[in-house]
Amino acid sequence: MRQEITTKILKELTSECENNERTLIRIFERVRDIPYGIINSRNPEDVYRKNKGTCSGKHLLLKELYLTLGMRVKDVICFHLNEELPRNIDYRTIPEELQ
Structure with a gap:
C-alpha cells in the first residue's frame, strides 16, 4: 500500500484522537467493524x-x-477445520464487545 494512501487513511481515522492509546484503539475498532465480504482483493x-x-x-x-505508526507487527497464520467448530453457539451469551 502506498505511503501517501496509508497516511491519508490514518488522518481520516484518527483526526479526533487525543493520545496514542486512543489512536491504536480507534484504528483497531474501525478495521474490526468493516463488514466481512468477498471483494476479490486482499489489497488493504x-x-x-x-x-x-x-x-x-x-x-x-x-x-x-x-506499521505506518511505527509499531512492530508480526504475521501469524492459524489453521482450523470448520467442521471442528461448534455449530450450536448461542451468540447471545458472548459478551457484546466480542461479538
Whole structure:
C-alpha cells in the first residue's frame, strides 16, 4: 500500500484522537467493524475503499496502518477445520464487545 494512501487513511481515522492509546484503539475498532465480504482483493487500499473484506484483507489493512505508526507487527497464520467448530453457539451469551 502506498505511503501517501496509508497516511491519508490514518488522518481520516484518527483526526479526533487525543493520545496514542486512543489512536491504536480507534484504528483497531474501525478495521474490526468493516463488514466481512468477498471483494476479490486482499489489497488493504481496496478493503478500506470498499468498506468490505475478508479476514486476511482486513488484517493486512490493520498491519499496514500500524506499521505506518511505527509499531512492530508480526504475521501469524492459524489453521482450523470448520467442521471442528461448534455449530450450536448461542451468540447471545458472548459478551457484546466480542461479538
